[in-house]
Amino acid sequence: MTKSDMTAQEWKEKGNEEFNKNNWSEALNCYTNALKLVKEDNAEKAIYYKNRAAAYLKLLDYEKVIKDCDNALEICSNDPKALFRRCLALEASERFEEAYRDARNIILSDPNNKSIQPIAARLHEIVQERHKEMSRISAKVSQMLDLAFDINMDREKRETAMNNLLVLARERAGAEEIFKQKGVSKITKFVKVEKNEEIICNTIRIIGELCKNNISRTESVIRDIGVPWFLEMINSKLAERVNASQYCLQIILNTYSGMDNKPDSKPDKTLCETYKKEIDTILSCLLYSITNRTISGLARDAIIELIMRNIHYTALDWAERLVELRGLQKLMEVASEMEEYKYESSMDITSSTRTITSVCLARIYENMYYDAAKERFRNAIDEFIKDKLLTPDIESKVRIVVAITTLLLGPLDVGNAIVAKEGILEMILVMAGTDDLLQQKVACECIVAVASKKDKATAIINQGVNILKKLYQSKDDSIRVRALVGLCKLGSSGGTDATIRPFADGATKKLAEACRRFLINPKKEKDMRKWAIEGLSYLTFDAEVKEKLIEDQQAIQAMIELAKTGDQSVLYGVVTTLVNLCNAYDKQEIIPEMIELAKFAKQHIPEEHELDDVEFVNKRLCVLTKAGVTSALVSLAKTDSHNSRELIARVFNAICSQQEVRGIIVQQGAVKALLPLALDGTTKGKKQASQALARLGITINPEVAFPGQRMMEVVRPFINLLNQECSALENFESLMALCNLAGINDSVRKRILEEGGFHKIEAYMYGDHDMLIRAATQVMNNLIMCEQTIQYYEQENDRIKYLVILCEDEDQDTSIAAAGALAMLTSVSKKACEKIFDSKNWLESLRFLLANPNCDVQHRGVVIVLNMIRSTKDVAAKLIETDIMEILMALSKNDMVENKQIRELASTALDAAAEWNLIKKNVDENESTESTSNIEHVD
Numbered sequence: 001m002t003k004s005d006m007t008a009q010e011w012k013e014k015g016n017e018e019f020n021k022n023n024w025s026e027a028l029n030c031y032t033n034a035l036k037l038v039k040e041d042n043a044e045k046a047i048y049y050k051n052r053a054a055a056y057l058k059l060l061d062y063e064k065v066i067k068d069c070d071n072a073l074e075i076c077s078n079d080p081k082a083l084f085r086r087c088l089a090l091e092a093s094e095r096f097e098e099a100y101r102d103a104r105n106i107i108l109s110d111p112n113n114k115s116i117q118p119i120a121a122r123l124h125e126i127v128q129e130r131h132k133e134m135s136r137i138s139a140k141v142s143q144m145l146d147l148a149f150d151i152n153m154d155r156e157k158r159e160t161a162m163n164n165l166l167v168l169a170r171e172r173a174g175a176e177e178i179f180k181q182k183g184v185s186k187i188t189k190f191v192k193v194e195k196n197e198e199i200i201c202n203t204i205r206i207i208g209e210l211c212k213n214n215i216s217r218t219e220s221v222i223r224d225i226g227v228p229w230f231l232e233m234i235n236s237k238l239a240e241r242v243n244a245s246q247y248c249l250q251i252i253l254n255t256y257s258g259m260d261n262k263p264d265s266k267p268d269k270t271l272c273e274t275y276k277k278e279i280d281t282i283l284s285c286l287l288y289s290i291t292n293r294t295i296s297g298l299a300r301d302a303i304i305e306l307i308m309r310n311i312h313y314t315a316l317d318w319a320e321r322l323v324e325l326r327g328l329q330k331l332m333e334v335a336s337e338m339e340e341y342k343y344e345s346s347m348d349i350t351s352s353t354r355t356i357t358s359v360c361l362a363r364i365y366e367n368m369y370y371d372a373a374k375e376r377f378r379n380a381i382d383e384f385i386k387d388k389l390l391t392p393d394i395e396s397k398v399r400i401v402v403a404i405t406t407l408l409l410g411p412l413d414v415g416n417a418i419v420a421k422e423g424i425l426e427m428i429l430v431m432a433g434t435d436d437l438l439q440q441k442v443a444c445e446c447i448v449a450v451a452s453k454k455d456k457a458t459a460i461i462n463q464g465v466n467i468l469k470k471l472y473q474s475k476d477d478s479i480r481v482r483a484l485v486g487l488c489k490l491g492s493s494g495g496t497d498a499t500i501r502p503f504a505d506g507a508t509k510k511l512a513e514a515c516r517r518f519l520i521n522p523k524k525e526k527d528m529r530k531w532a533i534e535g536l537s538y539l540t541f542d543a544e545v546k547e548k549l550i551e552d553q554q555a556i557q558a559m560i561e562l563a564k565t566g567d568q569s570v571l572y573g574v575v576t577t578l579v580n581l582c583n584a585y586d587k588q589e590i591i592p593e594m595i596e597l598a599k600f601a602k603q604h605i606p607e608e609h610e611l612d613d614v615e616f617v618n619k620r621l622c623v624l625t626k627a628g629v630t631s632a633l634v635s636l637a638k639t640d641s642h643n644s645r646e647l648i649a650r651v652f653n654a655i656c657s658q659q660e661v662r663g664i665i666v667q668q669g670a671v672k673a674l675l676p677l678a679l680d681g682t683t684k685g686k687k688q689a690s691q692a693l694a695r696l697g698i699t700i701n702p703e704v705a706f707p708g709q710r711m712m713e714v715v716r717p718f719i720n721l722l723n724q725e726c727s728a729l730e731n732f733e734s735l736m737a738l739c740n741l742a743g744i745n746d747s748v749r750k751r752i753l754e755e756g757g758f759h760k761i762e763a764y765m766y767g768d769h770d771m772l773i774r775a776a777t778q779v780m781n782n783l784i785m786c787e788q789t790i791q792y793y794e795q796e797n798d799r800i801k802y803l804v805i806l807c808e809d810e811d812q813d814t815s816i817a818a819a820g821a822l823a824m825l826t827s828v829s830k831k832a833c834e835k836i837f838d839s840k841n842w843l844e845s846l847r848f849l850l851a852n853p854n855c856d857v858q859h860r861g862v863v864i865v866l867n868m869i870r871s872t873k874d875v876a877a878k879l880i881e882t883d884i885m886e887i888l889m890a891l892s893k894n895d896m897v898e899n900k901q902i903r904e905l906a907s908t909a910l911d912a913a914a915e916w917n918l919i920k921k922n923v924d925e926n927e928s929t930e931s932t933s934n935i936e937h938v939d
Helices: 008-020 024-036 043-058 062-075 080-092 096-109 116-148 155-169 172-180 183-191 197-211 215-234 239-257 269-274 276-290 297-309 319-324 327-335 353-366 371-389 394-409 412-419 424-432 437-450 454-472 477-491 507-520 526-539 543-550 553-564 568-581 592-600 614-626 629-636 642-656 659-667 670-679 683-699 715-720 728-742 746-754 757-765 770-783 787-794 799-806 812-828 830-838 842-850 855-871 873-880 884-893 900-915
Strands: none
Touching (some): 008 024, 008 043, 043 062, 043 080, 062 080, 080 116, 096 116, 116 155, 116 172, 116 183, 155 172, 155 197, 172 197, 172 215, 183 215, 197 215, 215 239, 215 276, 215 297, 239 269, 239 297, 269 276, 276 297, 276 319, 297 327, 319 327, 319 353, 319 371, 327 353, 327 371, 327 394, 353 394, 353 568, 353 642, 371 412, 394 412, 394 437, 412 424, 424 437, 424 454, 437 477, 454 477, 477 507, 507 526, 507 543, 507 553, 526 543, 526 553, 526 568, 543 553, 543 568, 543 614, 553 568, 568 614, 614 629, 614 642, 614 659, 629 642, 629 670, 642 659, 642 683, 659 670, 659 683, 670 683, 670 715, 683 728, 715 746, 728 746, 728 770, 746 757, 746 770, 746 787, 757 799, 770 812, 787 799, 787 812, 787 830, 799 812, 799 830, 812 830, 812 855, 830 842, 830 855, 830 873, 842 855, 855 873, 855 884, 855 900, 873 884, 873 900, 884 900
């Protein structure tokens, strides 16, 4: 009978068989198939739900247990089994009052049920204690509200009270009590007259905690105080308050959409549909605020970041909706603003505003998934440019060029398409050639941005290089530095190819020296140093420039200090320079046959400079790390630009390749920055960050490298490296790091299994790469300390058979790991002891282990045999029939065996066989004899 012919009842019976074999996942699939075949609600369907709930319970998926039990109880109310399973799942989810309710219902319907009585007693005690705690919390909340909102109270006491309220708001009971005591209305009324910014920040945070994961409270908050209150709170020049308000708004969006702040979080479609109106209202308010002339630059940045985080298809998918609401035109208005150019209707912006805007525009364009959407995006941009060109004054031209520059830093293709339009590039070059400083400045910036593509760089070399040289002679430093960067960018158009030099020999070194002077001069404004580092980001493609820069401690320190400010406008320059210094860019694989073919075809062959050899690169990596580059990367990693995050991850991974500096990297906070980089961003960026974390986890004790909760959080990045798209080195380093993690405690081991680690790790044990087989077996050896892993080996499969084979592996470390795994398995599982006989070569493997010259291998072999003899009489009898007893006898008596423990274990194994009455002890010598006449066989 094929699976498609099976009835629901047959699927249920098959599920029961798998369940009794401890094959929970297979049982789950069978019950699911049974449910698919039943359309109407009936008693049988309720059974399928109950059974599937039992499988989910074994797999620790408590939410699904509760859901399936709910469905079963809708059909058959007060069903004891459904109530019992739901009770266990609710208790595990810390929903104690609901669990106690189910326990009481079971006792009411079945007073003699002994299984539920101890659970009910335990839950009764917990519920009583929680009730007392609630009474204490209620009094505490009341006291703190009175203290916090008493204007006459001492400032320090009020701040302490507000901090205590925030702590209470983070607990479910505390949040409910604050809400019950009308804390929201008190907070919002009070904020209007409060002048203490620390207290205001905490009030905003409290509102956020009250809204977190609670729809009813969120609806009440929005109804009572409205979105404008949050926009009023975010409008501040204090970063702490702006961040608190931004976080609070994101929490509200998350609650409406079912997301959280984790990088891999996805919205709940049903929730999004239910609260579409509320979510759209928030988007509209945010969009309106982007061009609000009365808000602070920090607030504007935070609002744009909020929009950016929610436009991706895995979030709220706002991209197309934003275009419909003319959001692109508003963003382009911001993109055309200049910090240093103020006029009557100008907006307040920060040094990071245009960078954040360019990233936001890029993210929107990335989410235009089909041609028609992309066309609407381009049309909106064209419309903005045309509107500005209709006004022929200088201000409009300046704003157009600034907006184009911002576009070129974001959706490059759209920016290049604008530049390619008739007259635009000519207008930029004409502005660069005027005597007006403002026009020169913005034109220079645009030329630098335009030269990103080689064909555009060639056009500018032909048309504008003389203009740039002329501007470099300007008396105004801000013009000179921009012209310098333009020349640097054009001079680096050959990339890492040492044979291509657009300018005369020595020109790049002179340009680098000029950039250095701007960079290290403390008298220069930060804006000029920012441009200097951008110039170096292009020049450091040249290996000679890299070597000269790395030896210049003053310049390196100036660059790192600039990066530590966290200013997003310096991001590209610093990170690109670091990527070049570390040689952390993608390198094209050079195949000798292709080189010969290229020579024959007289094609150009790129050449790498001798100063980019491994020893020079490694030296640069160590110098940068010791200079404090990690702190700089941590500051810059807060960006939302996926491309920049990838570059940062590349630098992190490069410096983590040097074992001697990994301790410094951890000390300077790399792990906290690497975790989000490993979970969110480009595919390459995530791989680079994950590998960097793995390298730290290999060398440094995981408890030191990943303290507290981070030890759980790094599991997923390591598991993500276990796929065929990653290199063997990435696979190996991930397995090594997982091995160290799995040796820490059972919670970590369970997390590895929850993330699907078991099957991925096991796959490498069956591979053909010796190092990967060894590493995977070592991880499995540590994972076997977890009960759930043992269940995988007890199921109907050949896993133990393969471990027996691996015990004889030529690689000694693989043999030790496999034997160690078997030793632990056989110590706790009688079934595992029996399954060893499934292997045809079980006897040869045991002989190999017992007679091995390596005492570690031999020790594990004796433990396995001892465990087998102790397990059951049948297993012991099967061993006695072989020459294993003779080997044990020899080991127990042989003084040549250096390890005393091995001799003692061998003797203990013989005693264990005697206890089964399978062998008799020699009366004279009080030791086991080895002749078959002394063995008693049992029927």
